[in-house]
Amino acid sequence: MLVSVDSGKGSRTIAVKPVNVKGMTMQLNCQGEGTISIAIEPISEEQEGPCMANDVNFMSETGHDPEERTIRSVVVKAPPNVRWTLTIGRYWP
Template sequence: MSPLARLAGLRSAFAIGTVLGCLALSGCSESDHANSPPAGAGTATAPSVSPAKTPERPEHIPGESVTQAPKLISGKPLTEVASAKGNRVMEIGEIQAQPLSVLVNCQGEGTLTVELEPVGLSFPLECVAEEVSSTYNEMRLKQPRKKGTVSVTAPSTVRWSLTVGQ
């Protein structure tokens, strides 16, 4: 027999052996049938395993606080406020033609609203008593603004912190 024919025969035998091995591993054995309930009998299912618990509210970020102003990912703060209650208007000075970030944390029952002028950005944040709610908004400005203000409207039941930066 030529070496090529032997090699082809070995390949065929290996392929057949692999297929038969897979079938043997996935097939049933006699002991599988011995432990199964009779046909038509109710079967008990094993208790299911729950996946890891994740926060149910996307606004909740573990580790965030209202007692400190949120930390900017990059850039420098234009204004920061920590542990505030109620409404407030803050001057943020000149706004450059670059990304502008607004980070807000709140805790307490109610809805907080942030407005950024003259950019026209406005968004609500639903706050709850049990945990800190957080949001991060970023917009890329194409034109600079000579001065800007950020306004927060919140019920007295809500404590909040905020950072605006570039």
């Protein structure tokens, strides 16, 4: 497990001990009203999706790269009323 946040709310930057990966999986559950986005830095791959009032949404992305890349932080952008959980792990094909 590279990143695990059980009770995020609103926007937040999560520092990660620098780690090299060839691929990763992301799971982001959100509840509230508005749009939520997540970016892996310095890779700068951003995912965005809506959160609906009284509904739990799920986004997942699995990737595999031929070259290792270093992850240093994760940036979640969301309105203050949006609650979320996040898990990022290594992708093992």
